[in-house]
Amino acid sequence: MQDVTVIGGSFAGLTAALQLGRASRTVSVIDAGAPRNRTSPAAHGVPGWDGTAPADILDGFGKDASAYSTVEFLSDTVVGVSVEQDGFVVSLATHAPLKTRRVLLAHGVVDTLPDLPGIAEVWGKTLLHCPYCHGFEVRNRPLAVLANHAMSGHQAQLLHADWSSDVTVLTGTQSSFDPSDFARDGFKMETRPVIGLSQAGDGISVSFEGGSSTEFAAVFTAPLVSLSGTPAEMLRCATTEGPLGPFLQVGPMGQTSVPGVFAAGDCARPAHNVTSAIGDGAMAGIGCHQSLVFPGMIQPIEAAA
Numbered sequence: 001m002q003d004v005t006v007i008g009g010s011f012a013g014l015t016a017a018l019q020l021g022r023a024s025r026t027v028s029v030i031d032a033g034a035p036r037n038r039t040s041p042a043a044h045g046v047p048g049w050d051g052t053a054p055a056d057i058l059d060g061f062g063k064d065a066s067a068y069s070t071v072e073f074l075s076d077t078v079v080g081v082s083v084e085q086d087g088f089v090v091s092l093a094t095h096a097p098l099k100t101r102r103v104l105l106a107h108g109v110v111d112t113l114p115d116l117p118g119i120a121e122v123w124g125k126t127l128l129h130c131p132y133c134h135g136f137e138v139r140n141r142p143l144a145v146l147a148n149h150a151m152s153g154h155q156a157q158l159l160h161a162d163w164s165s166d167v168t169v170l171t172g173t174q175s176s177f178d179p180s181d182f183a184r185d186g187f188k189m190e191t192r193p194v195i196g197l198s199q200a201g202d203g204i205s206v207s208f209e210g211g212s213s214t215e216f217a218a219v220f221t222a223p224l225v226s227l228s229g230t231p232a233e234m235l236r237c238a239t240t241e242g243p244l245g246p247f248l249q250v251g252p253m254g255q256t257s258v259p260g261v262f263a264a265g266d267c268a269r270p271a272h273n274v275t276s277a278i279g280d281g282a283m284a285g286i287g288c289h290q291s292l293v294f295p296g297m298i299q300p301i302e303a304a305a
């Protein structure tokens with residue numbers, strides 16, 4: 001019986017594991033090896049690591065946590081979690097099941113991008129999701145917003161306010177976005193259907209139906225997120241709907257609606273970045289530990305009706 005199984009060994013999960021390891025608790029960190037920003041050449045806005053490759057940041061996190069002998073790491077995927085009398089059984093794709101007193105969910109979210117040819121090639125490089133993470137590097141250059149969501153207008157306004165006066169809104173995708181709101185605000189509107197995206201030098205080329213294409217320094221889009229198929233869904237943890245999809249309801253120390261289950265990082269907040277995931281991971285690790293020392297002190301949050 002492990003003390004804690006951390007599901008997801010990225011920014012949130014490794015930070016939680018560090019706290020638990022420093023309390024000499026037995027911890028298994030299970031990680032499928034796909035942190036959310038893995039396609040980005042550099043993470044920005046992370047104090048101390050601004051502009052560092054995500055894999056290099058995580059390498060340091062992993063080294064720190066692995067210095068504690070009670071923390072073990074398994075490269076694997078959690079395929080099931082069940083509640084048992086004294087804890088949980090965590091089923092893995094390739095290793096034997098683990099018995100654990102507590103579960104800490106740090107598995108992030110599932111991104112759903114517009115279904116366009118070429119999107120995997122450009123995602124995280126010149127197809128971007130967040131001005132704060134990647135806007136500075138493309139400031140004052142022609143930018144576009146692929147309007148796939150009601151939040152696309154918010155994204156266009158942000159970019160136009162402080163990153164570039166040259167913002168084109170691409171409305172030729174299926175969307176709940178209402179272009180009439182933005183026509184009056186001075187954005188360039190491009191209504192031709194977008195049929196593909198590709199890397200073009202240090203920028204991106206957008207192909208339109210009819211055969212023409214236009215280049216931009218970057219295109220921004222808002223991926224929809226879900227928790228579909230994740231351990232959080234397997235455990236039926238309560239969620240709240242955010243602007244881009246659901247996130248787990250958690251208390252101030254990361255406790256979810258399921259007793260003994262804690263959560264941190266993107267899966268447990270509506271807005272996402274590395275620094276927040278690190279902070280959440282520290283607090284959920286501490287909360288999880290204190291729930292082992294003082295059973296009953298940290299009550300599960302009440303699920304919203």
Ligand SMILES: Cc1cc2nc3c(=O)[nH]c(=O)nc-3n(C[C@H](O)[C@H](O)[C@H](O)COP(=O)(O)OP(=O)(O)OC[C@H]3O[C@@H](n4cnc5c(N)ncnc54)[C@H](O)[C@@H]3O)c2cc1C
Pocket residue numbers: 007008009010011012013030031032033034035036037038039040042043044045046076077078079106107108109123124129133134230231264265266267272273274275277
């Ligand atoms: C393209 C892109 C670029 C970004 N750039 C920045 C940036 O520059 N600066 C910034 O601050 N933020 C950036 N972000 C946001 C940042 O990546 C996330 O906020 C951060 O990665 C969240 O960390 P996390 O630990 O919660 O989850 P993640 O980093 O998503 O890690 C979750 C981990 O859990 C694992 N996992 C998932 N399911 C299972 C399972 N069933 N079993 C085992 N393991 C599992 C995954 O493989 C993964 O390793 C970016 C996001 C994207 C999409």
